[in-house]
Amino acid sequence: MNNILEVKDLKVSFHTYAGEIQAVRGVTFNLKKGEALAIVGESGCGKSVTSQAIMRLIATPPGEIKSGSSILFDGKTDIVKLTDKEMESVRGSEMGMIFQDPMTSLNPTMKVGAQITEGLIKHQGLSKQAARERAIEMLRLVGMPNPEARIDQYPHQFSGGMRQRVMIAIALACNPKLLIADEPTTALDVTIQAQIIDLMRDLQEKTGASIIIITHDLGVVADIAQRVVVMYAGKVVEQGSVDDIFYNPQHPYTWGLLRSVPRLDNDEKEPLVPIEGTPPDLFAPPKGCAFAARCPYAMEICLESDPEIENVSAGHSAACWLLHPNAPKVERPVEVGGHHNG
């Protein structure tokens, strides 16, 4: 088995005053050992919820992982079926997680050292002293200068970038097989972003951990990931290797995403094109394709039923009616690999 993670038909809903929000509506993807996978999409597309479901961090209630979902970890354990107690021994030791905002994800009233050693003491049964030494080693590993002194400081004494390094040290302290990073660079300065991404790539090589990185920054995707999952309105609309997604995208939403960010690999001056409109209301998802209302290529069928996932090539698939043999041939926009027509 060389898949560390197999997510199959994951459905997550939140029950609120106003009704049920279907945040994730049947997501399927695999993650190979040692691979870095990026999940991209705009805010509210369900990418964070998916990552938190993998860690079982969805608060229930109001959240609920629907039956029929499965998250097979390391070929043997179905995360969805574990008891809370069993889950505790998986979290932190087998999987670690980094969150978006390093300013709020560390406990403000606890020394960073204690925040790193907690997990070590629990999962690896280390003595306080041994855990402390390991924590210092971890801090050094994540590039913290003077770790022996920094370990006894409180989070507010660190800068944002340094805090994110501490978070990475916490997440990797027990040598997890899987690291989930939920927008780890969004809240940081641009220069710091690059450092954190470099650090994560470096650590992945050293530890051999698999990574899921949630982001809406395609630059980050190109830097670190080998594979990409594109999500829209709680569903996977396209997935493939980084090359597939960047050079041979199939879904109009992916085209839209690619056209909305500047690209350095293209000589021509091209205007950035925003995706018009807003994502659908997940209280009442549309019957057809969720993207149809914003899609410039929408057809009648798109409003009536949801397209199935079609394989484009090995490891590359997309869910779009344009892939149907009966569909009219649509010329892909030039910026995302379409042909020049003069």
Next chain:
Amino acid sequence: MLRFILRRFAYGLITLWVIVSLTFILMHNLPGDPFANSEKLTPEARAILMKTYGLDQPIWIQYGAYVKKVFSLDLGVSFYYPTRSVNEIIAGTFPTSAQLGLFAITIAVIVGLTLGIIAALNHNKSWDYFAMFTAIVGVSVPAFVIGPLLSYYVGVKLGILPPALWKGPEYWVLPTITLSFTTLATMARMMRTSMLDVINQDYIKTAKSKGLSQITIVFKHTIRNAIMPIITILGPLTVNIITGTLVVEQIFAVPGMGKHFVQSISTNDYTMIMGLTIFYSALLILAIIITDILYGIVDPRIRLSKGGK
């Protein structure tokens, strides 16, 4: 930190001075004078009395003399009990009030925090509703309704506990419950809100993602952080407890300072009212300064920042 403490004390002193002046001004504009009630006084005797209390002097001299006396900790002599100084009366009655107040605040903190924590951990379940219903009743029904009811039904009708006075442990129970009730309820509500706030923080998610057990998360991460904002309201709550003693001592005939204060209002005992007002105010200001400092000590973000605020 030291600068912060000094600054707080400086403000405390200014506030106190404002209170002393205000008390002085207000008392000198009171309708009637302290001897108005004793109609038998001849004008001569009255003049002598005015002189002994310095009431015939120009107001500025009286003010200067008063401020000087207050800050040298002499609160003057009671008009009503001319043989006793206000200081003596405070010395005689304050320990009882302090005892009652301390009991009440201890109970309020322990029970209030526990209720709040239980409610938050069982958010939107029956324990939560139960705790919050108790708390909201506690906030809504004032001590001067609960006190007499307890005194009558538990004290007189059931006869389990003494309905009044302050002579030993069994006498302490009803006044303490009465006095702590509102504060306890406020505490429980605050703690619940604060806990719910912390539970939704990112760092709790981090703690969970480390695979810590529920108990560790609750005790090491949630409660510790949730208590921080509670410390800031301890000051105002102590103030409530202290003013509450005015009522509770009245209801249960506890021979404390509050009873004297209420009495001095009805007897127009100027010096007594002024003296006790200033003493109460000093106490309350001190309570607020102490909670501020306490907060500074407990919260590393304040403790370790240089130069106060």
Next chain:
Amino acid sequence: MQTVAQEKFKPISKDQNAERVVRPSMSYWADAWRRLKKNKLAMVGLIVLVVLTILAIIGPFVQPYSYQEQDLVARNQAPNAQHWFGTDDFGRDQWVRIWWGTRISLFIGITAAVLDFTIGVLYGGISAYFGGRVDDIMQRFIEIIYGIPYLILIILLIMVIGPGVFTIILALATTGWVGMARLVRGQILSLKEQEYVLAARTLGASPARIILRHLIPNALGVIIVNATFTVPGAIFAEAFLSFIGLGIKVPLASLGSLLNDGVGSMRNFPWRLIFPSMVFSLIMLSFNLLGDGLRDALDPRLRK
């Protein structure tokens, strides 16, 4: 691959498509009201308050007595057909007196809250908006006032100006606005930095306009919640004053003075305590429930 009829693959026109994008948008207030309506306890509080207010208005006219009319023959009666809530030492009808008292207590509570609100919003708004030296001086002043225990100050004030409905309101307002001013200042300081205020300023809006049109409406949620809690606070303070002998003077009645009478005659005539404490507690409870509900409904952080 599914088989789908060929004509389904006709592209749809842009206009036709755009219509389907519509999703219900809800204004802040409509959304808050919807959330409040779902909160059963808060709605119960609101309904009880409405009922009590109506009773306070019409209650005294239902019975043929006035609040001060004495009837020494009918002293200390238990509740009966003539006197629904019984009578007091002087044979005054308790039903009339309780609703009259409710009227006065509500009046005191609401007026004090309105005054607190007005002074607090003005003071806090000005202090936060101008910032710098103005803010510094205004805040030093507040820090001094804030240290003064308000009940003690109220006691002193009332001793000087004498008890009465308006003096109680005045005394409450003198001390009550401080908390509101601090709250408003805090709210506005955090809002001030946001882009839309900057935008308004760049467009040349005057300070007054920015405060009234932009800052206050956005801080209003928290302010309303605080005001809701001020009303029971003021009612409580009035009752406290009555209890230590500085409240409304007879023959006028407030809930506080009725409670105080009730406590005195509890052993022999328990109904004299029971009825006013029920009304009093119901008012306090309802305001607290409503305040809690409003807080939950208006808190933007809880908005989904």
